[in-house]
Amino acid sequence: MFSKILIANRGEIACRVIETARRMGVATVAVYSQADANAAHVALADEAIAIGGPAPKDSYLRGDAIINAALQTGAQAIHPGYGFLSENPDFVDAVVAAGLVFIGPSGDAIRAMGLKDAAKALMEQAGVPIVPGYMGTNQDADHLAAQADAIGYPVLIKAVAGGGGKGMRLVERAGDFADALASAQGEAQTAFANPAVLIEKYITSPRHIEVQVFGDGQRAVHLFERDCSLQRRHQKVIEEAPAPGMTPEMRDAMGQAATRAAEAIGYSGAGTVEFIIDGSDGLRPDRFWFMEMNTRLQVEHPVTEAITGIDLVEWQLRVASGEPLPATQDQLSITGHAFEARLYAEDVPAGFLPATGTLSHLQFAPDCRADTGVRAGDVISPWYDPMIAKIITHGPTRAIALGQLARALEQTQVAGTVTNLAFLARLARHEGFARGEVDTGLIAREIDSLAAAPPVPPAAQALAVIAAAGLWQGDASGFALWGALRRPVPFDPPAAIRVHGPGHIGVEIDGMTHDCVLAQDGWRVDGAKTGAAMQMDRDSVTIFMAGAHRFDIPDPLERGSSAETSDLTLAPMPGLVKSVFVTQGQNVSAGDRLAIMEAMKMEHTMLAARDGVVAEVLVVEGAQVEAGAALIRLEEEE
CATH class of the missing domain: 2.40.50.100 (RNA polymerase II/Efflux pump adaptor protein, barrel-sandwich hybrid domain)
Incomplete structure (x- = not known):
């Protein structure tokens, strides 16, 4: 086993790797950009090395700086996490050439799966079913349009070097193909420095099910499947394992196909074989096709860990250090059901715009696993993915695990930035999702109700007024003792309070008066227990009560602008x-x-x-x- 490793990543995955390494007695080295000097992964590691500016190209994509940091600190191996350089075969070769171990597959294995068109051809040779489509080298726009016509609409344009939904466009009519192609190629060039695309037949009732594989370079096993069908614009939102409705025959067929794919390229380490499934007639062994292989650990790996009881990062370290696979296929089994929801800083009602801000408050529910790379006081930076955490639950049945997820989301508290918490909680409570009616179009069909701004309970609004008045602790000092003094409070809509005594306040707002009393179990509004918590920031207050409700606090000295926003x-x-x-x-x-x-x-x-x-x-x-x-x-x- 290694005595020291370097993690070539940041955020929650860097923290995740460090935690397992620490449990195994392995020392860790973090690398960080100027924007991450005070980040959680830097504080958690045994050592930390600065590698450049805030932009990824100036830091986390600088393979030479990362390798030099490993050599400088005496690290024996480099764990890439996911994203950044994790699937860059040239980086893998450079790591090996420097006398270090890359904790993952070989450069040749990554190359074999790095381009979707070549990967599909290889999988076809290995007997893995593939989706009908065009994977040729001719990238002429007219030729690609003709291929789309031959395949038949709807089609999916995908960057051959793509991932994470980038360089991907759904085209439903021939007249839209040219614009969609130009857009996909432009995004692919920016994200991967490669504008080449392939075209696939679009499955109209698709499910996205992937199989976790693990190899030692000679043989491979699979650790069952994950369903990643809840997506928005090809970005995964909630993942689960095992897949709802999975049959033993389907699981066996997909598992064998996935291990054939891994063994065909001599795969070593953790990888994921992604399949697209036509779910229009249930899960059938003749209705799944290979999409791509991710030659790294996946963001959603915790759900596989939850149902198998296996620490995949531990397996990565053990196999990379020269040990054989820790288990055979017949030693692996599924226990219960697990879900993972991706908590992001994003403005859902505004169209899921990524958000920034300082996390003034961050608290997770007590009965869930929360993988995070940020703490209260940390900044959500514009330089990187705005993920705050992954919320993971595990229960004996799907229904119980899903109920746990909904409750965990509703109990999670974040202030200082807008988040998708309410959106995730609505998904977890969605009746169709609860029944297992899962496909990649669910969110798009239900987007109006799922993405709407959550309703604000009048009690939360009343408590926000109390917080804005500085009376959350019930302190009534400064008020007349001989009568209930009315005092206006800067708020939108206009509000006022009447203090009847310590911990007893009347709140007038929006034409209603609410009687608020601070009891031993917290604030009660109009006689009802709220269980509310509060976070006050410079220009806003957040009330946590059946979700998070953020209220702006107007500055009475601030003058409004007369500029027309449409200009x-x-x-x-x-x-x-x-x-x-x-x-x-x-x-x-x-x-x-x-x-x-x-x-x-x-x-x-x-x-x-x-x-x-x-x-x-x-x-x-x-x-x-x-x-x-x-x-x-x-x-x-x-």
Whole structure:
């Protein structure tokens, strides 16, 4: 076994690897960018080395700096985590050439699976079923359009070097193909420096089921399946294991196909073989096809750990250090059911825009596993993925595990940034999902109800007024003792309080009066126990009560702006201006593309809010801008 390893990553996966290494008596080295100098993974590791600026290309993608850090600190091996350099075969070769061990597959194995078209051809040779499609080298737009016509719509355009939904577009009509192709190729070029795409037949009732495999370079086993069908724009949202509705025949067929795929490339370490399933007639062994292989540990690996009782990171370290596979296939079994939900800093009602901010408060439910790389006081940076944590539950049945997940999400407390907590909780309570009616289109079909702003309980609003007045602890000092003094409170809508005595306050808001009493078990509103908690920030207060409810606190000295928002296109988050499509004096129509911003690994298109003429272009391509920065100004309407 190694005595010291370096983790070439950040955030929750770096913390996850460090925790297992520490349990195994292995010392750890963290690397960090300027933006991560005070990050959780840096504090958790035994040693830490700075490797560059905040942009990934200046730090976590600098293979030479990472290898030098390993050599400098005496680390014997490098664990890549996922993302960044984890599937870069040239980095693997450089690690080995430096006399170090790469905790993962060989560079050749990664190359074999790195390009989707070549991987599918290889899988076809190994007897693994593949989706009908075009995987050729001819990337001429007209040729690709002809191939799409031959396959038959709807089709899916996918970057051959892709992952995480980047460079992927669903095309339902021939007339939309050209624009979708250009968009997919542009995003693929940015994300992977490779604009090549393949085209697949789109399965109309698809389920996304993947199989966890583990190899030692000679043989491989599978650790059963995960269902990752709950997706939004090809990004996984909630994962579970095992897959609902799975039959022994289907599990055996998929497991054998996955292990054939791993053994065909001499795979070593943890990997995932992803399949697309036509779920229109249940799960049938003749209705699944290979999509791709992820040659690394997956974000959703905890659900597999929960149902198998196996620490996959421990297996990674043991196999990379030269041990054989720790178990044979017949020694592996499933116990219970597990779910994982991805908690992000994002504004769901605003279209799932990534968010930034300082986490002024962070507390997880007591009865769940929470894999996180941040703490209260940490900053959600615009430089990296805005994941806050993964919430994992495990129970004896699917229904129990799902109920645990819903409750854990409702009890999780985050303040300082907007999150997708309410969205996740609604998904966990969705009746169709509870019945096991899972497919990749569920979220899109139900998006209006799932993404709507959560209703605000009147009791939470009343308690927010009390917090804004500085009376959360029930302290009534400074108020007249001979009568209930009425005092206005800056709030939206306007509010006032009447203090009847210590811990007894009347709140007038929105035409209603609420009687609030601070009892031994916390605040009670109109006689009802709330169990509420509070976090006060500089310009907002968050009340945690059956979810999180954030209220802005108006500054009475602040003057409102008279600028017309339809005249200005503003940056919705910090990011890079990738493209600008208009020039001064140009006529535009409502919905026309004005610019593209790139933030937190995703592209966001800025559209004209109305018809008009471009008065000013206030940014240039390549500029890094802050949230709220003006990008394009239209001439005032006459």
